[in-house]
Amino acid sequence: DAKTTQPPSMDCAEGRAANLPCNHSTISGNEYVYWYRQIHSQGPQYIIHGLKNNETNEMASLIITEDRKSSTLILPHATLRDTAVYYCIVSRYSNDYKLSFGAGTTVTVRA
């Protein structure tokens, strides 16, 4: 599976959009980009995933560049409850695929 690079931390103002970058320059054609987050003391929470098209759901939007070497997770209106560690994971899909969690980005939303 391709390796990902994320900034270790970032701050965001409450009510503003939070844009979380992720580099995955070695991604291959059959690998998806997944985003999870982990709020303190809780289990990881799935946010969104995509292959090459931009995706949006009730939680966030995922923008994947045309060459697929990087992506951005957008939280449109950050709240204090969005303070968490955000993980960008690239994984090829298969019946027994496994997720490899790196260090992630610690996002702190400030009032």
Next chain:
Amino acid sequence: NAGVTQTPKFQVLKTGQSMTLQCAQDMNHNSMYWYRQDPGMGLRLIYYSASEGTTDKGEVPNGYNVSRLNKREFSLRLESAAPSQTSVYFCASRDAVSRGPHQPQHFGDGTRLSIL
């Protein structure tokens, strides 16, 4: 709508004791996973079960055994607990069959295990 349920939520053991961590999911998922998370680190895969009746080792299987009891339940056993196994353990499941193999994993809230 329980999702993935892990029991117990907290446990303290003495070195050498044995224990089984339980995980059950009510989403009819075929694949289940056990991870451990140590302070300041990401999750590491211990064992997984791609389908009922199969189990495979992950990154850090030593000191653990697993049982896929049925489609709903996947247990993790520590036969002789060691202080190095102090960690938070997460169970996850996913449906790789009905909606395609790229479906995401869904996690429980973890078991916090301390071994003295």
